[in-house]
Amino acid sequence: xxxxxxxxxxxxxxxxxxxxxxxxxxxxxxxxxxxxxxxxxxxxxxxxxxxxxxxxxxxxxxxxxxxxxxxxxxxxxxxxxxxxxxxxxxxxxxxxxxxxxxxxxxxxxxxxxxxxxxxxxxxxxxxxxxxxxxxxxxxxxxxxxxxxxxxxxxxxxxxxxxxxxxxxxxxxxx
Numbered sequence: 657x658x659x660x661x662x663x664x665x666x667x668x669x670x671x672x673x674x675x676x677x678x679x680x681x682x683x684x685x686x687x688x689x690x691x692x693x694x695x696x697x698x699x700x701x702x703x704x705x706x707x708x709x710x711x712x713x714x715x716x717x718x719x720x721x722x723x724x725x726x727x728x729x730x731x732x733x734x735x736x737x738x739x740x741x742x743x744x745x746x747x748x749x750x751x752x753x754x755x756x757x758x759x760x761x762x763x764x765x766x767x768x769x770x771x772x773x774x775x776x777x778x779x780x781x782x783x784x785x786x787x788x789x790x791x792x793x794x795x796x797x798x799x800x801x802x803x804x805x806x807x808x809x810x811x812x813x814x815x816x817x818x819x820x821x822x823x824x825x826x827x828x829x830x
Contacts, residue, residue: 680729683721685714685794685823689801690741693748693815702751702806707760714825715797723827725795730826732789736769737820739780746781748815749774750808754783756793757800765802766790768821794823 689708697703718724736754740746751772755765768790769783793799801819 687821689819691817695811705803707800707802714794722829727828728795731791731794733785734822734824736783739818741818747776750806753804755802
């Protein structure tokens with residue numbers, strides 16, 4: 657009777673150990689940047705801010721997850737948060753769009769996230785993802801962040817902004 661169960665169990669063990677299909681790992685990459693809305697930004701005009709180069713920690717995160725940029729399959733925005741580092745409300749903003757670009761001055765800009773209307777009284781805002789894929793940017797470890805804003809009032813001084821980006825990465829193990 658013991659031998660009757662031994663053969664099916666042995667076959668099951670052999671079958672499962674031979675079917676080693678490489679899977680994928682999913683993990684997050686967090687980046688952040690500081691920008692400034694200049695006090696001379698004209699109200700009612702949709703204008704780009706000065707671009708900011710971001711050195712991503714993605715390569716370190718890849719290594720921690722036993723993968724590398726060559727094995728990345730997909731990078732998408734999980735969420736993007738825009739905050740006022742000094743705690744002041746973002747009342748001066750009417751709308752915001754955030755773009756990624758491969759280099760400063762590049763005409764290639766890809767919409768990352770946006771807010772068509774910024775509510776009054778908030779010091780932080782989660783922007784709606786554009787749903788694009790960003791493998792080439794995050795996997796390189798460097799990209800340029802470009803914000804376009806429309807203000808609805810004159811600014812008494814420069815206004816600092818912090819952008820926190822959380823990307824969801826799917827990759828094959830090395």
